[in-house]
Amino acid sequence: MEYLAVLKDIFLSDDRYMYIINGLLFSIGITLLSAILGIILGIILAIMKLSQWYPLKNIKGFEKFNPLSKISYIYVDVIRGTPVVVQLMILANLIFVGILRDTPIILIGGIAFGLNSGAYVAEIIRAGIEGLDKGQMEAGRALGLSYSQAMKEIIIPQAIKNILPALVSEFITLLKETSIIGFIGGIDLLRSANIITSQTYRGVEPLLAVGLIYLLLTSIFTAFMRKIERGLKTSD
Template sequence: MQAIIDSLFTPIGQDGMVGILLIWSGLKVTLAVTLLATLLGSVLGICTTLMKMSSHWYLRWPANLYVSVIRGTPVVVQLVILYFIVLASLDVDKITAAVIAFGINSGAYISEIIRAGIQAVDKGQMEAARSLGLSRGQAMKEVILPQAVKNILPALGNEFIVLLKETAVIGFIGGVDLMRAGEIIRSRTFEDVVPLFTCAIIYLMLTYSFTLMLSQFEKRLKQSD
């Protein structure tokens, strides 16, 4: 990543083009971290949900502790602790550390989203499935989860949008995301308005686009009811 930054600052004739390239590089980092962290968070969320809904206390206890700790501390604190303390002895680059940190953070929220979606399905559905001879696992897979998906997917889309905005703190560990790119340009040009408003507009365009796609997706889900 540092090599990319150094290459962007190599004189190419126009300072404006250097800034555009830096913004573009930061935007790609922001989108990559958001996507990968969402995927990691989804895996962690599913596992945590299964643990929390287990009948065994030794599975529920660590899952509840994980959700409580992650939801009770700011994501920037988790990011800094993970990079400078937990992964300090390992040769992990800043972007990978950011993906892990945001993935762990997102996993706690996705876990609650999935749990709420499952619990929103009427309990009679499980009882009816069990009365037909299905095991608890089969009933969950064949009856409960298909109904819960409609409640889960829109909320997961909202989590993706929230995570996109939260990645603006990657600069705390030296990663060059969209916001950090704007800060670098501002420090070099001593111009505050253009780089900061550019970052704000890009974030606004991204969140508005994803929100619009999410609303269209929700309409299609309602039409299938």
Template sequence: MLDYLNTLQEIFIGGERYKYILQGLSFSVGVTLFSAILGIILGVLLAIMRISDFRPFKNSKNEKWRNCNPLSDISIVYTDLIRGTPAVVQLMILANIIFAGFRDMPAFLTAGIAFGINSGAYVCEIIRAGIEGLDKGQMEAARALGMPYSLAMKEIIIPQAVRKILPALVSEFITLLKETSIVGFIGGVDLLRSANIITSQTYRGVEPLLAVGLIYLIMTGIFTKFMRKVEKGLKND
């Protein structure tokens, strides 16, 4: 047992290799936070577009044009395209095609944008489902009382929708955190990449991977526990 502890010390402490883990941890958490914020902004915008009643040709004699909602159509195409392709493919396209001319583009920024774009599609569907799952009579009653659509959404619909969608959003952000493990494809030094670096220096593959897996487990556990407290607080309001 003592010999194995000495081996662990040599793997992680020797040569200050624990710094690779810390670097990977900060990178993964930073990318997750950046992409989560971007994903929420995109998701809210796309959800509003999806449920909007924007029909610029409603006075047209052609029924097809009369029912055309370009904002909703754009949102549907976006979510179907993003949800229908793997995140790693989107990351590689963004890094090697779209941002190919920006050679000094940091891997952190590229990964954050890629995961934010990916997360936005899922957040959009979560928010849309939460809003459309509410009783439509509430909006009709609010409008009948003279409340503008935006005020009714802000004061009545959205607060109730948040309570319903919070568990799904928590699952999405946990998935987002774990998805950062693929940024090594574009040169980002995340937790998984840091484990590979330690393995290449020590020729020990199991211990670095177990350490990274344990870190992911701890982070998701802390986040899940925190969000459960938030969810409980919202239900008690």
């Protein structure tokens, strides 16, 4: 009973639980924003990497030069080769300055994490597409579809079913990665725990509460995605 009184003082006194609620809403919001951007960017990068556009094929030595694929490879290598916290700090301190300095932190973070996630999603989608039978594309082209139409109508929908588990893992990682948004002043779940600790001088309980919330969120998300995955398999 005495410890319950301590917990009550930590979280309920002065409405300190609101820090966690607001941090939870912030973390979910930035994760959804970055996930949407990451999916869109990942699909674009994967298609660029797998494209067959050779504008200089008539020039000797450049027959196999594909600028879209090259750009995609460079982007993915740079993003995957640098820490996400560095990318976040660059956007916050070098890009969103001057007239952009009043940009909401949730938007800055969403863009930073989305750009980072897009590189990983691109590789997941590329692997899923390349894992399909090449006859799928040939069949689509034989039906009169263009390359882009075949990708949109035949290849990508099938690839999504195959790569769903990997995408789920990427988005769970994304949710946990957003905990570094405090580096640029964002008050997410982890930052809210630090605020409560600074006011109560109790470091363990706020961190345990935040850890349990992260565990609950990832468990709910995993269960939801598994349900979708079973539905997709049933529809085959």
